[in-house]
Amino acid sequence: MPRLDTLSEVQRRMLQMFPCMEHDDTPWAPMRKPLADSRVALVTSAGLHRRGDRPFITDHQSGGDNSYRVIPRGTPAADIIQSHVSIGFDHTSIYRDINVTFPIDRMEELREQGVIGSLADNNYSFMGALRDASRAAAETGPEVARRMLDEGVEVAFLTPT
Amino acid sequence: MLARCFEEAGISATGIVLVKEHAERTKPPRMLWVPYAFGNALGQAGDPLLQHQVLKAALDLLDAERGPVLEEFADAAEPEPLLQASEAQSSGSAKGLNPADELTSLRPYYERWVANNGGRTAVGVSGVPQRRFRGVVRFLEAYTAGEDADSPERPDGVGVPQFIRYCVDDLKAFYYEARMEQRPGVTGSEIHEWYWGETAMSALIVRLAEAMNQSDDPAVKAIPYGLAR
Numbered sequence: 001m002p003r004l005d006t007l008s009e010v011q012r013r014m015l016q017m018f019p020c021m022e023h024d025d026t027p028w029a030p031m032r033k034p035l036a037d038s039r040v041a042l043v044t045s046a047g048l049h050r051r052g053d054r055p056f057i058t059d060h061q062s063g064g065d066n067s068y069r070v071i072p073r074g075t076p077a078a079d080i081i082q083s084h085v086s087i088g089f090d091h092t093s094i095y096r097d098i099n100v101t102f103p104i105d106r107m108e109e110l111r112e113q114g115v116i117g118s119l120a121d122n123n124y125s126f127m128g129a130l131r132d133a134s135r136a137a138a139e140t141g142p143e144v145a146r147r148m149l150d151e152g153v154e155v156a157f158l159t160p161t
Numbered sequence: 162m163l164a165r166c167f168e169e170a171g172i173s174a175t176g177i178v179l180v181k182e183h184a185e186r187t188k189p190p191r192m193l194w195v196p197y198a199f200g201n202a203l204g205q206a207g208d209p210l211l212q213h214q215v216l217k218a219a220l221d222l223l224d225a226e227r228g229p230v231l232e233e234f235a236d237a238a239e240p241e242p243l244l245q246a247s248e249a250q251s252s253g254s255a256k257g258l259n260p261a262d263e264l265t266s267l268r269p270y271y272e273r274w275v276a277n278n279g280g281r282t283a284v285g286v287s288g289v290p291q292r293r294f295r296g297v298v299r300f301l302e303a304y305t306a307g308e309d310a311d312s313p314e315r316p317d318g319v320g321v322p323q324f325i326r327y328c329v330d331d332l333k334a335f336y337y338e339a340r341m342e343q344r345p346g347v348t349g350s351e352i353h354e355w356y357w358g359e360t361a362m363s364a365l366i367v368r369l370a371e372a373m374n375q376s377d378d379p380a381v382k383a384i385p386y387g388l389a390r
Binding site: 010015022026030058061064083090115121146149155157159 | 162163164165166167168169170171173174175176177178180182183186187188189190192198199200201202204205206207209212213215216217219220223224226227228229278279280281282283284285286288321323326327330333334337338341348349350352353367369384385386387388389390
């Protein structure tokens, strides 16, 4: 993001006032083996999902849609759409190239190059811009963590909108 | 916040953040702060080289021995702020068309865009096939006019206000994709200014948002901010 002082007044105020969660500490899971031997999953907060899957909802009263969607590896870009609650960003980039937000092709390339050991069977998607992310923090986030553990994931790569 | 959940479960997390000030508050374990605009986390559409540079920089953070690590990705990019709908002076259709006819006039471009992009389109959130979008426009016009309007296309379990949001998102995606085909090389900001400043559709959406804002129903009132602001 450009520095806040370069943004429009509307966007700057929205970001400054955004009620994101605050923490003093940071949980830390050290790498257990080299990346070249590790399994990686993508997790995005760009509100993506498979075409035909249930879109995310606009749910301001409860602080936003804290649910998630599963996007299996190999899902063609043509079958991934976005139901993001925010209209305050340039959508044309993802219309042109899904990798600018959800780098599925780049990850396949990194696997082919041996930079990454393997890719997970599933990637995951949440809605961003949650004004109350407490349910994602307490329920849906840990649920996705458990699913990824079951799927042998060792590294999660997170991308925003 | 999600990164914290994953670390607590024993999964190493890294990735990209766009708002440094927020990451400083949530303290994720490893994050790369990039200087790009929302919607451009990996830099630029159609630039795999830059995307790989961003990915590598974020993956390199996995080598850190302790955190939190919030590293800046060095790029002099200074994205221009996106015009907000409320800042555009909508003049309606430059060609004097109503929204439905304007939409039909853009359909060849939209369909060519889809054909030239391997069938990929951002249209699809409402579930209504684009060939039936004129009916969607009639529904939105009736709703805006204060009629007790509904659409036969509305899926079970999706309320009218939420369905309106999905329809508006689809119409906007249709227009944006058509415009990218109509004017190759057009920037996102130029499309945004064209859509909000010169189209009959955006004028309808602005009126629709104003009508929904008048409602006393919280489920209705929650929607217009995401239609036009």
